[in-house]
Amino acid sequence: MSFPVSLQDIIKAHQRIAKHIHRTPVLTCTTIDNLVNRKVFFKAENLQKTGSFKPRGALNSILKLKEEHSKVAGIVTHSSGNHGQAVAWAARLADLPCCVVVPQGTPEVKAQAIKGYGADLVYCDPSPTSRVETCDKIAKDKGYFIVHPYDQYNTIAGQGTMAVEFLEEVPELDAILVPISGGGMTSGIAIAAKAIKPSIKIFPVEPLGKELGPCLKEKARLWKNPPQFVDTIAEGIRTQQLGHLTFPIVCELVEKQVFTVSNKEMVEAMKFVWQRMKTVIEASSAAGVHAVMSEEMRQLDPSLKNIGVILCGGNVDIDNLPW
Structure with missing residues (x-):
């Protein structure tokens, strides 16, 4: 199935923006590797200009x-x-x-x-x-x-540049975990990553209450209208419904298995990364970290040995920490 955004569009986007943005580092953590018995690589978009992938x-x-x-x-x-x-x-x-x-x-x-x-x-x-x-x-x-936050093809193409960089740095990636809100980042990453490496799997990570899994399984927008925000500490991923442009892309390219993370689990993961990886992330990023450290991940297909996680942002109000 072809989409209005192609890998070529994403590569052109990268050429357009590369001199203005940071090429963010890829971080690792031996403690997490040992915990999940896989190699985990974190794309540190919390260190991007303005503190997120956006x-x-x-x-x-x-x-x-x-x-x-x-x-x-x-x-x-x-x-x-x-x-x-x-x-x-x-x-x-x-x-x-x-x-x-x-x-x-x-x-x-x-x-x-x-x-x-x-x-x-x-x-x-x-x-x-x-x-x-x-x-x-x-x-x-x-x-x-x-300039729409997620439901515009030029926005999607820009977000896909993360996957181009990530797979240049770590070509052996077998899967990428992506915190999902409106779906622009997930769509862009999925289009680019699948075009570069068709075998790679993209797993969405949602806050509790988003209910993305049933929608993906049915390939139908099962959410009630009008659109709502999810009750979550992760304001960066609190949009419940995917966009009308992003939803078909996510349905087609992203795994139906969705990692669902609670507020408590995000706080635990956020503290872990601050303390053990010495890296400031916000709750939206912590959703992906908890997912990769979860029992659900440990039960995943053992042939998926190299797992990528998007640390999507690091903008934290230090006067109002979620704990």
């Missing part, structure tokens, strides 16, 4: 807009925080005005960073519908282009 998709989208349009009045987006920071940073790099819509209750550390990159910050009610409606109104009123 600048990849944001910058690719904005630079491509400038290539395709003679005049771009400005950029607007909606975000739980990390994408907003990335868009604000990328818009400043591209010398464009920017407005970011965030739900009330967004961690102050993320809100302050968005303003620090020069964007206008607009608060909305804490629901997916309010985010979208507020963003759409600003786009209409100001004539700004919307």
Whole structure:
């Protein structure tokens, strides 16, 4: 099955953004290797510009807009925080005005960073519908282009550049665990990784309450509308429903086995990485870490010897730690 985003699109995205972003390191932890009896490799996107993987998709989208349009009045987006920071940073790099819509209750550390990159910050009610409606109104009123946090092909292509780098660094990877929210990162990684290495398996990692597994098994959007946020400490992955562009890609390319992680388990994994790996990650990243250390992972096919995990972000409000 072919998709509107190809490996070639992702490679072009990488060429477009590479000089502006960090090529993030791959970390290892012998303690985790011994625990799961496999080799585990962590792609440290918590060390990316603005503290998460999001600048990849944001910058690719904005630079491509400038290539395709003679005049771009400005950029607007909606975000739980990390994408907003990335868009604000990328818009400043591209010398464009920017407005970011965030739900009330967004961690102050993320809100302050968005303003620090020069964007206008607009608060909305804490629901997916309010985010979208507020963003759409600003786009209409100001004539700004919307850079969607996950459900846009240029965003997906940008996120896929992670997999290109990861498989260049660790070509022996047998599987990658990806924390999933709207599905942009998971889609991009799956398209790139499967094109480079068809045998590789992509496993989604969700917060408790997302209920992705039944949707993947049925290949149907079983979630109730209107869209909701999941009740989780991991605000970066609290969007319950996948995007309408990302869902078909995830259904086709991603494993039906979903790792589900509770708040308590994320806190345990977050503390472990801070203490043992000396690396600051946020709860969304900790979901992937717990998944790779879980009993479910130990029971996985033993032929999957080399496991990749995406540490998707490290933006933590240290005055309001989840424990």
